Amino acid sequence: MPKIKSPLSSREVFARNLRRARRMKDMTQESLANEAGVPRAYVSRVERGNVNISIDNADVLARAIGISLHDLVDPSKFVGFDDD
Known part of the structure; x- marks a missing residue:
């Protein structure tokens, strides 16, 4: 039986x-x-979705x-752009 994927959290959508x-x-x-003035780490x-970003x-x-x-929190953006 195929596993049903749960929807991504907002943090996961932003990270992706x-x-x-x-x-x-x-x-x-x-x-x-x-460019952003933040550490690379x-x-x-x-x-990776490890930070609860402000x-x-x-x-x-x-x-x-x-x-x-808005685009970075839109779950339908960048669909089909396979980066994994």
């Missing part, structure tokens, strides 16, 4: 979309971190990558 958007823009975690933890930090990362915050 940030990683996919960054890769689509050919940015490294290091370049995104530098922080970007890594955010992209709305302010989410906005900083969205601006640094050049994407609206």
